[in-house]
Amino acid sequence: MSASRVQGIVERAEDLCRDLRLESVRRWKEQNGGLAIGFMPIWAPRELLRAQGCLPVGIMGGGEDVEIIKGDAFYQSYICHLPRSTIELALGGSLDVLDGMIFPAICDVIRNLSGIWKLRFPERLAYYFDSPQDFDPQIGGAFLRRELEEFSHALVQRGARPLETEALRESLAAYNANRARVQALYQLRRDEPWKVPTWELYLLQRAGLVAPVEEHDRMLDEYLAAIRADESRRPLDQARVVLTGSFCEQPPLGLIKTLERAGCYIVDDDFIQVGRWFKNPASLDGDPLDNLVNAFLRDSLESPTRYEEQGNKGEELVRRVADSRAEGVLFCTPSFCDPALLDQPMAVRAIEASGTPWTAFKYAENNGQFQVIREQAGTFADSIKLFSEALSP
Amino acid sequence: MTIAARKDRSQERQKQMIAEHFQRLGRARESGEKCVYTFVPGNLTELLRAFDLLPVLPEINALQSGMRGKSREYIGLAEKLGHSEDVCTYVKCDIGMLKSGNIGPTGERLPDPDLLLLSYTGCFTFLKWFELLRQEYRAPTVMLHVPYQADGQITPSQREYVVAQLKHKVIPALERVSGKKFDIDKLREQLRRSAQAEDDLVWVLQSARHRPSPIDAYFGGVYYIGPIFSAFRGTQEALEYYRELREEVAERIALGLGPVTPDGPLEREKFRVVVEGPPNWTSFREFWKMFADEGAVVVASTYTKVGGTYDLGFRHDPDRPLESLADYCLGCYTNLNLPTRVDVLCQYMDEYSADGLLVHSVKSCNSFSAGQLAMLNEVERRTGKPVGFLESDLVDPRYFSAANIKNRLESYFQMVAQKRAAAPRTEASAP
Ligand code: SF4
Ligand code: SF4
Secondary structure, eight states: OHHHHHHHHHHHHHHHHHOTTOHHHHHHHHHHOOOEEEEOSSOOOHHHHHHTTOEEEEOOOOGGGOOOSSGGGTSOTTSOSHHHHHHHHHHTTTTTTOSEEEEESSOHHHHHHHHHHHHHOTTSEEEEEOOOSOOOIIIIIHHHHHHHHHHHHHHHHTTOOOOOHHHHHHHHHHHHHHHHHHHHHHHHHHHOTTTSOHHHHHHHHHHHHHSOHHHHHHHHHHHHHHHHHOTTOOOOOOEEEEEESOSSSOOOHHHHHHHHHTTEEEEEOOSSGGGGOBSSOOOOSSOHHHHHHHHHHHHBOOOTTSOOOSSOTTHHHHHHHHHTTOSEEEEEEETTOHHHHHHHHHHHHHHHHTTOOEEEEEEOTTOOOOHHHHHHHHHHHHHHHHHHHHHOO | OOHHHHHHHHHHHHHHHHHHHHHHHHTHHHHTOOEEEOOSTTOOHHHHHHTTOEEEOHHHHHHHHHHTTOHHHHHHHHHHTTOOTTSOHHHHHHHHHHHTTOBOTTSOBOOOOSEEEEEEOSOTHHHHHHHHHHHHHOOOEEEEEOOOBTTSSOOHHHHHHHHHHIIIIIHHHHHHHHOOOOOHHHHHHHHHHHHHHHHHHHHHHHGGGSSSOSSOTTTTHHHHHHHHHTTOTTSHHHHHHHHHHHHHHHHHHHHTOOOEETTEEOSOOOEEEEEESOOOSTTHHHHHHHHHHTTEEEEEESGGGTTOOGGGTOOOOTTSHHHHHHHHHHHSGGGBOHHHHHHHHHHHHHHTTOSEEEEEEETTOHHHHTTHHHHHHHHHHHHOOOEEEEEEOSSOGGGOOHHHHHHHHHHHHHHHHHHHHHSOHHHHTOO
């Protein structure tokens, strides 16, 4: 009974994830009348959007389901796949339902995609959201606050309601509650990975990119209840690994399943980080806009796209490995992803210094063949298990 | 004095300036001079010089390694050490050079940095590059984050943010490393000289409006921007260099001469083109020669604006020292959004009476390359002039396919010639 309940929820999430024409967003607009604003990876101020009556819609490229016809004419072969499938979606009308797009400041490709948007769709809102790399509240914080205010104003000009303090506070609370649920699922997967297969968790997070936050909450609650009740999920002898490098262009679902079938329990990852970007709840006391700014400055996840003022790159990855009691690391990066691939040697250095085994491979979101990766991940998982068996008394 | 002798003088002066700078760097440990590694776009040379600090520019070292035939080995070494084949080859070339003893272009060993000044303008890779170097050198790092001109203009908020970082982060870091107090008058003096040299550089670049153009604004242009884009902006030497260069170019115009190419002076200017994108450095002369063989002169290029868009009107301003440094950083070419880059290209096509646009797209550089195809189409749509697309890399010789590029160039210029032949007579016979 619970197994089929789980299946039903996951299927619903997968439907949302594969709904490339954003029909659910269209329905939301018909019912609610607000603006739907798309955002590219990794982070966008969803709290602010919601407070102004907008639906934030995460766009992670076209994935494996989009046939690239026009997108390749926009991008050279040595540029990652995500922007070409995103432009394909836009040119094919899939994103017409969106009233605007946010391009967060994470890399030159997304940055320049904002320019392509301006050239191709001059009538649409194409907002490059510049977040600071200086994390001093008086400097970077002041800049971020002004950015948020300007963005809020741009939304009002497009028909959103003005930002009100109470609405923003309530929105911070709503996303705090949502993050708490996502984090609880991540914790449960760390503790009992056989209960929360990563491909399911992944789909649930994808659903959260398009569903309104309350609907996503309900979905997460139902899922949590269903898997807790599902007695059929039993531990297997798999290697515990942390997967890193997949924060922007997403791997095809088949790749995630392949890794799990090859003998890996993914006990931590960096897929779709927007739902977990703040490590702790944003404060609800005082000025909520300041609280949003402070959460970004002080409480964001480590990311290759974010400058590390102190310490060494990779230290947080080492901590994540320890916290999740992982036995190995998979560097799973999109081909031609500058931030991930430039970061990797530093992360590898830290991981090697900690004595943790690792392996690395690349993908594109539309890869259909996983044979090589299956063998690589399988060999990696086997070697970890053999090693831990050899060590056990 | 003959024109050849005059030409030699500016080139010789530049060579000497560079040699002396590297010698000074080579002696820095004994002389006690402090070195700051930083980047070309958004460089704060005047500010560094106001603290008597010596700039080192890893990008320049990488391109020099490319020209000296060293980059293949350096990149190979970096890849062996785990750096991905997919990423910017400047970074790998620099890491490889560091791991091979950090010998600079003039044969001197470069000093380790006393400070890494991460001026983060127009490209996200800079951030990663200095994070990587910080691990190698264990040097202190100070970041200057320069927001992107996403809407084609500098906003007061962006300027305020950059100035605040200069005041509260960068200047204190420079004071610490140099042991000197910040002297704003010394900075003003440097900025005054910068503005004068910038006037002369713009004059030189805009001399390409003449027919025939006395300069090549891409292949020749990279030499002209050398001092102002690197360690010399704001110095007396740079001022003199640009004054001399201007005089030489004025003389070429008076004599009706075209540019000097690898094979000597170009006898007949057949095609005038605008080029978008950086050059290839490993086959620089061969690449240039392919243009010259076709009688093609590059009359304007965007690469010569990565270290400052002076021809679009910006000047360093001693009366607004920090604000003008902020505006400088914010205004570098790759920090402009794509629509502005398209506007600049269309403006160049018109202003320099170009026959067409060529995009040289380099694998390394997403900052330049991501979106270039869309830009190309837009420029073609707006100007109706022929556009062409070439691909290679900055310093990885594996991506420079001479035969392929030559073929493409030949077909491109054939197309330009055909289009010109088909054009109404009024255009062909215009003075
Ligand atoms: S996959 Fe990497 S390079 Fe491509 S858009 Fe995302 S962050 Fe940028
Ligand atoms: S990506 Fe481009 S701008 Fe950035 S460091 Fe490399 S060559 Fe320079």
